Amino acid sequence: xxxxxxxVLQRQGLVTLCAALAAGLYGGVNVAVSALIGxxxxxxxxxxxxxxxxxxxxxxxAKLYRAQMLGETYKFAVVLGGFALAFLGFKDLAALPLxxxxxxxxxxxxxxxxxxxx
Numbered sequence: 001x002x003x004x005x006x007x008v009l010q011r012q013g014l015v016t017l018c019a020a021l022a023a024g025l026y027g028g029v030n031v032a033v034s035a036l037i038g039x040x041x042x043x044x045x046x047x048x049x050x051x052x053x054x055x056x057x058x059x060x061x062a063k064l065y066r067a068q069m070l071g072e073t074y075k076f077a078v079v080l081g082g083f084a085l086a087f088l089g090f091k092d093l094a095a096l097p098l099x100x101x102x103x104x105x106x107x108x109x110x111x112x113x114x115x116x117x118x
Contacts, residue, residue, distance in 0.1 A: 005050040008112045012043045012105040019104050023097045034094040035101035041082035042105025049075035 016039025024032030053071025058064050079102075086093060 002050070002054060004112070005046075005054065008046060008109060009043060009050075011108045011112070012039065012046060015104045015108050016040065016043065016101060019097075019101050023101075027094065027097070030092045031094045031097045033090070035097040037082075037086050037090065037093075038098040038101025038103075039105050040101075041079055041086065042102045042109075044082055045075040045079040046105065046109060048078040 016036060019039060020032045020036040023035040049071040051071075052074040053067050056063075056067065058067060083098075086098060
């Protein structure tokens with residue numbers, strides 16, 4: 001896995017753990033688990049994108065574009081499936097912490113994009 005991808009996944013994991021800890025202190029175990037699941041969904045989506053979009057080492061622009069689009073498709077499917085499983089499988093799910101945990105991982109991803117531009 002590329003160094004940049006590992007950097008993003010590590011930061012997403014750290015933010016997820018911090019969010020779960022804060023949520024747990026504020027609202028208890030179910031709230032913490034919900035935030036942890038939301039962050040986990042975001043991390044799995046990022047991993048799925050990186051796994052599909054960055055494999056192969058393509059140099060042809062058309063193939064690179066196709067790989068990026070397939071990566072986004074994989075990410076969307078993993079995130080959608082993750083949310084479906086969370087809502088169907090976790091009876092005491094707290095929706096707000098779930099979505100906040102997910103949103104924080106997206107913010108980390110955006111910050112990583114800004115970091116690479118500087």
